[in-house]
Amino acid sequence: MIQFDILIVGAGGAGLYAALETSKRKGLSVAVLSKVYPTRSHTGAAQGGVNAALGNVAPDSPEKHAYDTVKGSDFLADQDAVELMCEMAPKIIREMEHMGLPFSRLKDGRIAQRPFGGASFPRTCYAADKTGHVMLQTLYEQCLKNGVKFLNEWFLLSVLHNGERVSGVVAMDLRTGEIHGIRAKAVILATGGHARVYWNRTSNALGNTGDGTAAVLRAGLPLKDMEFVQFHPTGLRRTGILVTEGARGEGGYLVNKEGERFMKRYAPEKMELAPRDMVSRAIETEIMEGRGFKDDEGNEFVYLDLRHLGKKKILERLPQIRELAIDFEGVDPIEEPIPVRPTAHYSMGGIDADKFGRTPIKGLYAAGECACISVHGANRLGGNSLLDIVVFGKLSGEDAVNYVSEVGFAPFDESEVKREEERIDSLFSADGKEKLSDLRGELSDVMSYGAGIFREEKKMKEALERVREIKERAKHLKVYDGERTFNTNLQQTLEFLNLVDIAEAIVLPAIERKESRGAHYRTDYPKRDDENFLKHSIIERGEDGELRLSWKPVVITKYQPEERKY
Numbered sequence: 001m002i003q004f005d006i007l008i009v010g011a012g013g014a015g016l017y018a019a020l021e022t023s024k025r026k027g028l029s030v031a032v033l034s035k036v037y038p039t040r041s042h043t044g045a046a047q048g049g050v051n052a053a054l055g056n057v058a059p060d061s062p063e064k065h066a067y068d069t070v071k072g073s074d075f076l077a078d079q080d081a082v083e084l085m086c087e088m089a090p091k092i093i094r095e096m097e098h099m100g101l102p103f104s105r106l107k108d109g110r111i112a113q114r115p116f117g118g119a120s121f122p123r124t125c126y127a128a129d130k131t132g133h134v135m136l137q138t139l140y141e142q143c144l145k146n147g148v149k150f151l152n153e154w155f156l157l158s159v160l161h162n163g164e165r166v167s168g169v170v171a172m173d174l175r176t177g178e179i180h181g182i183r184a185k186a187v188i189l190a191t192g193g194h195a196r197v198y199w200n201r202t203s204n205a206l207g208n209t210g211d212g213t214a215a216v217l218r219a220g221l222p223l224k225d226m227e228f229v230q231f232h233p234t235g236l237r238r239t240g241i242l243v244t245e246g247a248r249g250e251g252g253y254l255v256n257k258e259g260e261r262f263m264k265r266y267a268p269e270k271m272e273l274a275p276r277d278m279v280s281r282a283i284e285t286e287i288m289e290g291r292g293f294k295d296d297e298g299n300e301f302v303y304l305d306l307r308h309l310g311k312k313k314i315l316e317r318l319p320q321i322r323e324l325a326i327d328f329e330g331v332d333p334i335e336e337p338i339p340v341r342p343t344a345h346y347s348m349g350g351i352d353a354d355k356f357g358r359t360p361i362k363g364l365y366a367a368g369e370c371a372c373i374s375v376h377g378a379n380r381l382g383g384n385s386l387l388d389i390v391v392f393g394k395l396s397g398e399d400a401v402n403y404v405s406e407v408g409f410a411p412f413d414e415s416e417v418k419r420e421e422e423r424i425d426s427l428f429s430a431d432g433k434e435k436l437s438d439l440r441g442e443l444s445d446v447m448s449y450g451a452g453i454f455r456e457e458k459k460m461k462e463a464l465e466r467v468r469e470i471k472e473r474a475k476h477l478k479v480y481d482g483e484r485t486f487n488t489n490l491q492q493t494l495e496f497l498n499l500v501d502i503a504e505a506i507v508l509p510a511i512e513r514k515e516s517r518g519a520h521y522r523t524d525y526p527k528r529d530d531e532n533f534l535k536h537s538i539i540e541r542g543e544d545g546e547l548r549l550s551w552k553p554v555v556i557t558k559y560q561p562e563e564r565k566y
């Protein structure tokens, strides 16, 4: 059987940073397993930047960064984890700078920083509008230099444990279709987010289907704060492709049909740079109240106007945004405003983990967007995810190295490999009464209707019922392509089944959280209710297959909850 001391699943920023950390300890066998080639991970799509209180542009400090993050989270973040992240930020940025990450610079050569939503100072370090791309390339190069082993184009199917310790995973080699057990003393899940639940309108890569998160749910382990999904205010009108917050950070305006900068009514001080949950609700409110635009195809939107920034700044700081606007909207932002509307973007919720990435199962870690540590609480601030993935990738790698040097391998139950083989065989022999593209579209519609930017009990309950129907109907999905080599039909079916599990885990706690906090906004409970809901939701699947909800306290150190005003 294949075996490693540490197996890292996922090769985005979180997985690669964890790998780099483990490669410092010689003599350990470590591998990174990834369903896409590492440099195609979604981290490479990140545009706007990464936060650290370097204070290069204005006086700043990790404490102020921590306060902004906690306030941005609507006080649901665990403050000990936030403090740790913000404290480590300047050091880890310099670490990456020394690896050769080509940050944009100030005239005097120091790292440039731009303003971002919800931040008191320009704190976001960037490389034009391609920050994630250069970060991923730099980390991958460093991994290759340090001899990290990669299993590229392998697909995680399940995570194995005995109730106390992790024993490994079951995964499929996509090249051959063969299914393998992989034994490991420690497994670090860094499988990314799940905003593809909202398939029809999201900024996320096709592969952001929450595979690791769903595997953890199926393994009977807890997920945290799943009701919180971030909608980014500015997705392109037709596709939902992202226009970075950096565009507003550089000074872009949001404008309605009346030519008005409407943010003055929602966040008079911060205007376009209020946190994302607020700006997304503001745009949708403008549209609902008839002050948005509507095109001939029926798309509704507002404008993001960058023209006043001038050609030079747009070409220098936002070149990719300009290309995306030209390619996907036929609009050159130097000449015309960009039509935008909110788009499903980020998963605040995920695998329940502590600030070292530890889950309740020894040796099983989660880091990056698949994890809920929780540093983002009910609403993530822009630029804090690229930070979260490297900080907690590093810390979980470090912790795993120490852990595996003290333990042997846990017994590996080979019948689990057989079980996955049977599960996959059954997909080839199903009756095919349902079509994947239909169900995927329906799931997306149901989730946008019931668990979108504005929520209410009746719609959420309908959504839960519909998700459960879709789950039943999904039993009829058939994989028509009988080949096992690079079977994308099979892979997409498995990914969809993961999305259905995730969808249920989002809606259930959303119904029970009878308040509005961050991205979870309920028209029937429009106020935050600290007395009853200043707590994390926990979702677990019992042996009977039913989801169970419980609650867990929030860690508060020094920032007492207060009203969130911008």
Ligand SMILES: Cc1cc2nc3c(=O)[nH]c(=O)nc-3n(C[C@H](O)[C@H](O)[C@H](O)COP(=O)(O)OP(=O)(O)OC[C@H]3O[C@@H](n4cnc5c(N)ncnc54)[C@H](O)[C@@H]3O)c2cc1C
Residues within 6 Å of the ligand: 009, 010, 011, 012, 013, 014, 015, 033, 034, 035, 036, 037, 038, 041, 042, 043, 044, 045, 046, 047, 048, 049, 050, 051, 131, 132, 154, 155, 156, 157, 190, 191, 192, 193, 203, 204, 205, 207, 208, 211, 212, 242, 244, 345, 346, 367, 368, 369, 370, 382, 383, 384, 385, 386, 387, 389
């Ligand atoms: C368009 C866009 C722009 C963004 N811009 C910013 C920004 O400017 N600043 C910021 O802070 N944040 C930004 N974010 C958010 C941030 O980029 C992500 O949260 C972060 O990169 C996630 O990193 P990760 O390492 O957790 O996962 P990812 O980079 O998503 O990588 C996931 C990895 O898991 C692997 N994987 C998944 N499932 C399986 C499976 N079943 N088997 C094997 N491997 C699997 C994949 O192959 C991949 O390697 C942006 C996000 C998007 C979508």
